[in-house]
Amino acid sequence: MKHEITRQGDVTVIALGGDVDLETSPKARELLLAAVKDSRRVLVDLSGVSYIDSSGVATLVEALQTARKQRGELALAAVSESARRVFELARLDKVFTIHATVAEGLG
Amino acid sequence: MKHEITRQGDVTVIALGGDVDLETSPKARELLLAAVKDSRRVLVDLSGVSYIDSSGVATLVEALQTARKQRGELALAAVSESARRVFELARLDKVFTIHATVAEGLG
Amino acid sequence: MTTDNEPERLALLRFPARADRLKLVRGLVTAAVRMCECDEALERDVVLAVDEACQNVVRHAYPAGVEGDAELEILRDGIVLVFRLRDFGPKVDASCLRPGKLKPNALNGRGLHFIHDIMDEVGCLTPSDGTGNLLEMRKRLNPCGTPRNET
Amino acid sequence: MTTDNEPERLALLRFPARADRLKLVRGLVTAAVRMCECDEALERDVVLAVDEACQNVVRHAYPAGVEGDAELEILRDGIVLVFRLRDFGPKVDASCLRPGKLKPNALNGRGLHFIHDIMDEVGCLTPSDGTGNLLEMRKRLNPCGTPRNET
Numbered sequence: 176m177k178h179e180i181t182r183q184g185d186v187t188v189i190a191l192g193g194d195v196d197l198e199t200s201p202k203a204r205e206l207l208l209a210a211v212k213d214s215r216r217v218l219v220d221l222s223g224v225s226y227i228d229s230s231g232v233a234t235l236v237e238a239l240q241t242a243r244k245q246r247g248e249l250a251l252a253a254v255s256e257s258a259r260r261v262f263e264l265a266r267l268d269k270v271f272t273i274h275a276t277v278a279e280g281l282g
Numbered sequence: 283m284k285h286e287i288t289r290q291g292d293v294t295v296i297a298l299g300g301d302v303d304l305e306t307s308p309k310a311r312e313l314l315l316a317a318v319k320d321s322r323r324v325l326v327d328l329s330g331v332s333y334i335d336s337s338g339v340a341t342l343v344e345a346l347q348t349a350r351k352q353r354g355e356l357a358l359a360a361v362s363e364s365a366r367r368v369f370e371l372a373r374l375d376k377v378f379t380i381h382a383t384v385a386e387g388l389g
Numbered sequence: 390m391t392t393d394n395e396p397e398r399l400a401l402l403r404f405p406a407r408a409d410r411l412k413l414v415r416g417l418v419t420a421a422v423r424m425c426e427c428d429e430a431l432e433r434d435v436v437l438a439v440d441e442a443c444q445n446v447v448r449h450a451y452p453a454g455v456e457g458d459a460e461l462e463i464l465r466d467g468i469v470l471v472f473r474l475r476d477f478g479p480k481v482d483a484s485c486l487r488p489g490k491l492k493p494n495a496l497n498g499r500g501l502h503f504i505h506d507i508m509d510e511v512g513c514l515t516p517s518d519g520t521g522n523l524l525e526m527r528k529r530l531n532p533c534g535t536p537r538n539e540t
Numbered sequence: 541m542t543t544d545n546e547p548e549r550l551a552l553l554r555f556p557a558r559a560d561r562l563k564l565v566r567g568l569v570t571a572a573v574r575m576c577e578c579d580e581a582l583e584r585d586v587v588l589a590v591d592e593a594c595q596n597v598v599r600h601a602y603p604a605g606v607e608g609d610a611e612l613e614i615l616r617d618g619i620v621l622v623f624r625l626r627d628f629g630p631k632v633d634a635s636c637l638r639p640g641k642l643k644p645n646a647l648n649g650r651g652l653h654f655i656h657d658i659m660d661e662v663g664c665l666t667p668s669d670g671t672g673n674l675l676e677m678r679k680r681l682n683p684c685g686t687p688r689n690e691t
């Protein structure tokens with residue numbers, strides 16, 4: 176799994192890439208939870224995700240719930256094609272605000 | 283393995299693609315030997331080859347020898363990056379005329 | 390569509406049930422599905438379902454601190470791919486392997502859903518030597534080309 | 541660079557020694573090499589060498605008409621990947637596994653060259669139960685990142 180964290184105005188953008196699986200999702204969890212603690216607005220860029228499984232999905236849900244508890248926001252953007260299907264299976268579109276692009280998510 | 287055979291002027295161009303391995307090289311052999319029997323000039327386009335092994339290499343050498351026996355020509359063109367390394371290991375540059383592009387091979 | 394014959398074995402993979410081995414499983418399963426020339430979406434689905442089943446072995450088959458193996462057999466039965474995943478841990482009641490109601494907000498419980506949504510059949514078999522658990526998953530593929538070796 | 545410890549097993553693949561199974565081997569080996577985060581050229585080399593060794597089992601280990609299995613064990617010894625390939629056919633003299641002179645024009649004899657050119661060490665071991673042949677190939681990888689789990 177690769178990641179890149181940037182700050183755009185008041186939004187922390189976390190770009191995840193590669194495989195977000197049982198091995199790497201603890202690292203994704205750490206990054207996401209730190210980000211929602213530090214920042215009221217977090218946008219997760221998923222354009223580089225080549226694989227995500229139920230543990231990756233659970234990590235995103237946990238980060239969302241943590242953000243909400245702190246009255247923050249976490250949204251997703253640019254969901255890659257392979258992640259899209261997993262989101263569909265998990266009915267995540269009912270849970271997350273999902274932006275087509277990072278630019279849209281920042282707007 | 284995929285293949286496509288086209289006739290360009292007096293040259294038969296055989297484009298091989300995908301894996302040319304122990305399983306598929308008998309098919310490649312069949313195509314190449316038929317082509318060198320039918321046509322005095324054969325150009326093998328290797329741009330689409332994602333994998334080639336010693337059996338694929340042997341097939342190309344056999345086709346070349348068959349062409350020469352019949353006073354024909356067989357040349358290679360557009361060797362893909364993964365095939366290039368195998369050609370290097372097999373010292374095939376000493377055996378074949380290798381063109382950078384199909385256009386060059388037709389010229 | 391299954392045949393009466395015992396399906397043909399494509400490969401058998403044995404691996405330590407650890408999270409860092411799952412990418413090896415995915416590499417093998419991807420190649421096995423590709424062998425059957427189905428479309429990419431189906432390929433991704435099957436890889437996900439098998440990975441989720443292996444994850445369950447990694448996370449649940451052995452008590453914390455105990456290392457154990459998983460064994461994945463991949464078979465082909467006409468145009469049906471069959472996956473048999475076994476562990477060598479304590480026997481689990483088959484009812485544990487049925488998914489509950491999918492809760493989009495939950496922090497777990499998705500794995501079995503993915504498996505059941507994707508696969509055509511999921512069932513528990515008895516391992517030949519009686520120990521551990523054996524999960525069978527079957528998926529009918531729709532090859533673009535003609536199915537090979539359908540004997 | 542090897543360590544004194546017995547190397548750690550990544551996975552063990554058993555498969556019918558048939559040409560159409562080689563792509564499964566390549567899928568698994570590709571994933572195993574990627575686990576060690578080396579560059580792509582090295583990855584391709586290692587996959588080729590292991591495939592060539594498996595080809596030899598497919599073509600030479602069993603008499604024509606006899607079916608048999610191959611078994612590939614992949615281990616990691618620090619930053620050295622170790623491949624142990626075994627067959628269950630008649631015992632072969634180790635000298636058969638040394639490459640002759642490379643003839644660019646020849647129709648065969650390249651496989652062993654590729655294996656020896658690519659791998660750092662190639663040797664014959666004795667299978668634990670004494671039957672068949674066991675080829676060990678070792679390749680030191682140069683991971684871009686830090687090697688993981690180097691215990």
Ligand SMILES: Nc1ncnc2c1ncn2[C@@H]1O[C@H](COP(=O)(O)OP(=O)(O)O)[C@@H](O)[C@H]1O
Nearest residue numbers: 445446449450476481485497498499500501502
């Ligand atoms: N090999 C196994 N050994 C023991 N328990 C298992 C095994 N496979 C599955 N299970 C059970 O199945 C459940 C897996 O559910 P799942 O939907 O994958 O989500 P989660 O693991 O997030 O709860 C576990 O709670 C466990 O009780």
Ligand SMILES: Nc1ncnc2c1ncn2[C@@H]1O[C@H](COP(=O)(O)OP(=O)(O)O)[C@@H](O)[C@H]1O
Nearest residue numbers: 596597600601627632636648649650651652653
């Ligand atoms: N598992 C095996 N069982 C029997 N013979 C083997 C085995 N592996 C390799 N060999 C021998 O090694 C040789 C392989 O040579 P190689 O360089 O791969 O090229 P080729 O197979 O084209 O001759 C064969 O001729 C065979 O005698």
